[in-house]
Amino acid sequence: xxxxxxxxxxxxxxxxxxxxLGLFPRIQLPSVVLEIVAGIVVGPSxxxxxxxxxxxxxxxxxxxxxxxxxxxxxxxxDKLRGPSLRLTGLGFALSFAIAVVVSYGLKAGGLxxxxxxxxxxxxxxxxGVLVPVLKDSGEITSTFGQLIIxxxxxxxxxxxxxxxxxxxxxxxxxxxxxxxxxxFALAATVLAVVRGAEHSMxxxxxxxxxxxxxxxxxxxxxxxxLVGFAALADQLGLEVILGAFIAxxxxxxxDRDEVMTHPEFRRKLxxxxxxxxxPVFFVTSGVRFDLDALTASASNLLMVPVFLLALLAARGLxxxxxxxxxxxxxxxxxxxxxxxxxxxxxxxxAIGRELDLxxxxxxxxxxxxxxxxxxxxxxxxxxxxxxxxxxxxxxLMSGV
Numbered sequence: 001x002x003x004x005x006x007x008x009x010x011x012x013x014x015x016x017x018x019x020x021l022g023l024f025p026r027i028q029l030p031s032v033v034l035e036i037v038a039g040i041v042v043g044p045s046x047x048x049x050x051x052x053x054x055x056x057x058x059x060x061x062x063x064x065x066x067x068x069x070x071x072x073x074x075x076x077x078d079k080l081r082g083p084s085l086r087l088t089g090l091g092f093a094l095s096f097a098i099a100v101v102v103s104y105g106l107k108a109g110g111l112x113x114x115x116x117x118x119x120x121x122x123x124x125x126x127x128g129v130l131v132p133v134l135k136d137s138g139e140i141t142s143t144f145g146q147l148i149i150x151x152x153x154x155x156x157x158x159x160x161x162x163x164x165x166x167x168x169x170x171x172x173x174x175x176x177x178x179x180x181x182x183x184f185a186l187a188a189t190v191l192a193v194v195r196g197a198e199h200s201m202x203x204x205x206x207x208x209x210x211x212x213x214x215x216x217x218x219x220x221x222x223x224x225x226l227v228g229f230a231a232l233a234d235q236l237g238l239e240v241i242l243g244a245f246i247a248x249x250x251x252x253x254x255d256r257d258e259v260m261t262h263p264e265f266r267r268k269l270x271x272x273x274x275x276x277x278x279p280v281f282f283v284t285s286g287v288r289f290d291l292d293a294l295t296a297s298a299s300n301l302l303m304v305p306v307f308l309l310a311l312l313a314a315r316g317l318x319x320x321x322x323x324x325x326x327x328x329x330x331x332x333x334x335x336x337x338x339x340x341x342x343x344x345x346x347x348x349x350a351i352g353r354e355l356d357l358x359x360x361x362x363x364x365x366x367x368x369x370x371x372x373x374x375x376x377x378x379x380x381x382x383x384x385x386x387x388x389x390x391x392x393x394x395x396l397m398s399g400v
Contacts, residue, residue, distance in 0.1 A: 002054040002055040003053060003055065006052070006055065006056050007053075007056050007280070009042055009049055010280050010287070011279075013035060013039060013279075014276075014282075014283055016038075017034040017035045017038060017279070018031040021034060029375065030374050031279075032282050033374055033375055035279055035282040035283045035286065036282050036283070036285055036289070037286060038283065039283040039285060039287040039288075040286040040291055041286075043286060043289065044287070045291035052284055052287055052288055056284055056287075059276075059277060059280045059284075060280050061281075062277045062281075063276075063278045063279070064240075064241065064347055064350075065226060065230050065277075066272070066273035066277045066278050066281075067128070067244075067273075067278055067281060068241045068245040068347070069244045069245065069248040069269075070248060070269070070270065070278075071127055071156050071248060071343070072245040072249040073248040073249075073251055073269065074127055074128065074131060075127075075156075077249075080150055080153060084146065084147065085150070087150075087321055087322060088147065088150040088154045089154060090318075091151055091318040091321045092123070092154045092158050094317070094321065095122075095123050095318040096119065096123050096158070098313055098314050098317055099119035099120070099122040099123050099310075099314035100116070102119070102310045102313055103116070103118040106306070111303055111306065113357070113359065114357040114358060117163075117166075117348070118362075118366075119314075120159055120162045120167075120348065121348045121349065121352075122307075122310055122315070122341075123159045123315070124341045124344035125151065125155040125156065125315055125341055126152070126340045126342050126343055126374065127149070127153060130148060130149070130338070133378045133381070133382065134148065134149070137385055143326065144326055144333075147325060148337055148338055151319075152338060156245075159344055159348075160242050160245050160344075161180070163351070164239045165177065165180065167351065167352075167355065167357070168239050168242075179238055180238065183232065183243070184246075187229070187249075191250050194250070207262075211262055211265070218265050219265070219269060219272070222247075222251050225247040225250055225251060229247040229250075230243040230244045241347055281346075282346070285346045290361070290363070291364065293359070293360035293363075294364035294368065296361065300361040300364075304368040304372070305369075306365075307366050307368075307369035308369040308372050311369055311370075312336075314339075315339040316336060318335070319331050319335030319338065320335075329384070332384075336380055336381045336384070337377055337381035339373060339377050340373050340378055341373055341374075342367075342371065342374045345366050345367055345369075345370035346370065349367060350363075
């Protein structure tokens with residue numbers, strides 16, 4: 001019978017981390033950083049108070065699914081079109097090219113064993129971290145903010161697709177692409193069915209009647225999509241995180257509440273994810289963190305700043321594609337901020353460890369670099385934004 005003792009320790013950290021940061025507002029630190037660090041402290045690497053048992057494993061797995069589900073939900077597809085899509089798409093292609101070159105350089109230096117996996121890991125951007133930062137700075141609706149959000153959305157989606165194509169499936173890349181096509185076709189069908197159902201007055205009235213009762217029917221429908229697509233991806237031999245991400249994207253595309261009949265729907269989903277499952281995933285990632293492998297030698301520790309610079313190169317340099325839409329200063333700030341990445345690094349390194357494609361030291365160093373990126377890059381971007389004059393709006397069509 002599973003024990004709840006370890007889950008209790010993990011949940012205590014999940015509760016205490018944001019509370020502590022709230023008591024000391026001058027410490028501008030994302031709670032996810034404190035959650036992972038606290039998990040390292042209580043885990044086997046240091047105090048040995050908690051370990052990952054069956055109960056923690058199940059909740060953390062659901063937390064991983066929720067991270068990607070809410071990432072898909074955050075994407076504003078209406079803004080991913082036209083010049084914005086072309087700019088950020090070109091930026092991601094350049095990002096992947098730089099990441100491949102950097103990763104093969106790291107392989108030549110004996111730092112990594114699977115450069116393609118590392119290149120994919122370096123391509124992601126943490127949309128969930130950047131959205132609140134841009135909101136707080138008042139830049140969420142500016143050309144600057146929208147380019148960063150579009151770039152982060154493309155980066156998250158592209159990284160997940162690349163990870164699935166190259167490191168999922170058992171019959172090679174061709175069969176994986178066919179399975180991906182089937183999964184996307186099913187997603188399009190489900191989206192069409194959901195949109196069609198919402199045009200039915202009878203179904204719409206039933207949803208309105210049940211959405212705020214104990215039935216919480218919209219929440220249950222969203223969770224059904226999450227579990228359903230995660231299970232389907234798993235059965236097809238694809239990554240579960242892809243299924244979760246697609247489920248979030250379906251909800252984002254289907255949820256068009258122009259008349260505000262269900263304004264609390266997304267908040268409820270965020271409450272479930274951020275209130276329980278997601279913090280457990282991050283604390284558990286800290287508990288699993290192999291600090292001994294990272295500190296076994298000076299060369300292992302050196303990998304952390306090396307990976308941090310690699311992340312900055314892979315995600316920061318492609319911001320040069322925004323030079324016709326932003327001034328030079330805001331282009332540089334965009335490059336710094338979109339180099340922020342952590343959730344995908346944690347997820348992808350976990351997959352790499354399961355497939356024996358990455359060793360414990362490299363995995364720990366990549367997560368360490370991700371922690372530093374979340375700590376340094378958004379804060380550095382905000383400081384530079386405060387000193388920078390307001391960006392003069394430029395049409396995205398310029399130079400595109």
